[in-house]
Amino acid sequence: MATGFISMFSSILVTLILFCLASSMLFRGVGGTIGVNYGTVANNLPPPAEVAHFLLESTVINRVRLFDANPDILKAFAHTGIAVTVTVPNDQIPRLTKLNFAQQWVEDNIQPHTPATNIVRILVGNEVISTANKLLIGSLVPAMQTLHTALVAASLDRRIQVSTPHSLGILSNSSPPSTGKFRQGYDTHVLKPLLSFLRATNSPFMVNPYPFFGCSPETLDYALFRPNAGVFDEITELLYTNMLDAQLDAVFSAMKFLGFDDLEIVIAETGWPSMGDSAQVGVDAKSAAEYNGNLMRHVTSGAGTPLMRNRTFETYIFALFNENLKPGPTCERNFGLFRPDMTPVYDVGILRPTARSSIPNYPKSPSPTNSAPRSSKGKKWCVPKMEADDNALQRNIDYVCGLGLDCGPIQEHGACFLPNTVRAHAAFAMNAYYQSSEKKDYDCDFEQTGAITNIDPSYGKCQYES
Template identity: 40%
Template sequence: MARGVEQLIFLISLLLTLLVLCRGSTIGVCYGRNADDLPTPDKVAQLVQQHKIKYLRIYDSSIQVLKAFANTGVELMIGITNSDLLPFSQFQSNVDTWLKNSVLPYYPAARITYITVGAEVTEGPGNASALVVPAMHNVLMALKKVGLHKKIKVSSTHSLGVLSRSFPPSAGAFNSSHAFFLKPMLEFLAENQSPFMIDIYPYYAYRDSPNNVSLDYALFESSSEVIDPNTGLLYTNMFDAQIDAIYFALMALNFRTIKVMVTETGWPSKGSSKEKAATPDNAQIYNTNLIRHVINNSGTPAKLGEELDVYIFSLFNENRKPGMESERNWGLFYPDQTSVYSLDFSGKGVLDVPANKSLTSFNGTTWCIASNNASQLDLQNALDWACGSGNVDCSAIQPSQPCFEPDTLVSHASYAFNSYYQQNGASDVACSFGGTGVKVNKDPSYDNCMYMITGSNKTAASNTTAIASTSSSAQNEACAWISSFLLMTCVVYFLSFEH
């Protein structure tokens, strides 16, 4: 009997562990509050729940925010500001008092899962870097005293400037001038199984170097690939390349177990005259493609299938942020809580384009097909991309399927191009494919091969399945199957004890 109880306990613990491991990649949002016109935290909590946002990052430990998000189920990443690093690094008692007064009274009703100690310290004035790791140790010690060190992870966020090289990704290397605090920090992260937190902005790379970085590559829209000459890995977007640069930098220092978490990324919807790419259309395209890319659990070229948690910056436009016009316009929502542009956080739906935006023919009157003037090589590359990274379901152009005949590259590419085009708002950029795609006004459907129309059910049945299953993967299916098996085993054991 005792042995049976031990086996049951083991199975239950294994099941709980597996459920955590099978969570998959997640999308969160940063709740910046550098503004004087934002709604109250209570209203923000309602907005976040309304849009089914399940992960939120705040930059401090505001009592009002923690109270507002208590019992909402939203997981919170809270922060210790750079201005608090000095007292937190010097005296353990300061951290103990902060935890006792500012965190514990609201936990676990407020589901705090991460504490960030400092933010992008290498970018700020002064020498706060040396204070980060001692403060992290003190925070961890405070958590250990109350038994929360395994439930709340401790880390710190960084800008991409922490690297001295990021291209090609395999040459990724940390800036040697930061080694004095990075090495002990990485040792801390590895020992405590905490993630390396990085803020990544392809927007800045494009804005500052448009001659070297294409807009399509920054927006996850490129139909061509950038090859890492050292590894042969192929990159279709800058986001993946920057993530892998971090991983290669970690591996170069022999830190192979530390996972990367993106604590900020996004695209501004408005900018100055020098920031022409800061538009609602581009912001919508970037964040929509980002969400689909992340929840697909495809990982990056160097870390295929690796889970990646990402936080989009930011929940609101923030009117008090200094700098260029774009700095105040990263929000998904205006302060009055209306959307700057539509965004589907599930990543499953067709891109919902606001009616007043300048995207072309969103009413379903245009299609995207392959150009007859395109080379066979360019068409094949574009087709491979659409059916791969583009997340298009290309089963309809397989042998014996309704769109296989005529068995030509142009015909197959046309079907795939149009599916991607319609799934991504029928915008001009969604029909580029490196110049191999062209828009037409005549429906290319023929016989039983039905071409998708945005906002319509007129499509091969497999397309609907493709959109709905974007977030699933073989890994998740395996996890679900094993979890179900273990659950049934636990039930059988339990029933055997009853009899």
């Protein structure tokens, strides 16, 4: 009798622990995922419904950041499962400090769309500290606190985080990275209370690092993740081989100085333009493809940075589309991954193979890991379905590799290790099993997570058996 009770109690306890872990993963930002900033400062963009369908069906993007709370866009993303971040414009921040306004804002902009639309985060303004507007800066943390209170009242606080993105202008020093500090005055009066709020609500610190704006002809290779001599931090004796790591570690050092090195860092914006003015360095489609392709591989690899080892970073590329009405130099209108007709400006590995094969004259990536797919008549391969989740795909990898089939190519340093994602590794493993069988449709079922394709998934030195 006692043994049965203990067994039952243990079972309930395990269930509760698993539920808590699942809830934590559901409501927290998932590290290492790639999102995109969906800006709308243009007069030639496709309707939101088409954009949502395109992202869901044709790309691997699973997170979107909006610069407002446009109801048409929020409706368009309903039932897609794509994680959506919305923004309260800067000019509304002072009003948001009043609870009745915050509650009305949530009622008008969030509640009509959740849970159908997967709203995961609300950003209070954008780069507020860099505006130097005393009213906005003084209102920032109170507005975040009041908005969180409104979410608690609406029982949405466990589903939706509150944060705000910062430019690197919040740093008074960033070189070498270990000496990174926040600007005096803002550090204790604004950023310390802000970081305390983020810690209390389990929300991330968000930054907008742009190596593009920090590089020169001499540091272009360093900014683009190309082979280079690197930059040595004499204090930590660590070598930096790319500018993004140095920027992130400078932010980390500033947070650590205030005692907040335990917080997650999210890259809210980063990108590279494909076109610019003649005086600008490295402004072309090849450089943009290099930066964004290398960026995605780096932040999802699990390597982390010299000061933040073994981390992945939730990252939002700027931007989804070229926006023809943005003011400023030419480059400002050419940060998009896609043109308004939803054709890619360059190949960065975001389109699904089936989508790539349907685009005439599809641009070839300069990176061998992202070369265009090849269709082979009569041959078939087994790949994961678009809707298959990572947990199911990991089980497929474990099953296939456990049978003794050759999984060496998806091990570290193997030809198919990069991109280091569950989906990519599962594709190789599932196809290896399929090719070793009788190649019947049911050999690619994998509990309804596999699909047959005639598009060769091979790329660069990674060759899929056929």
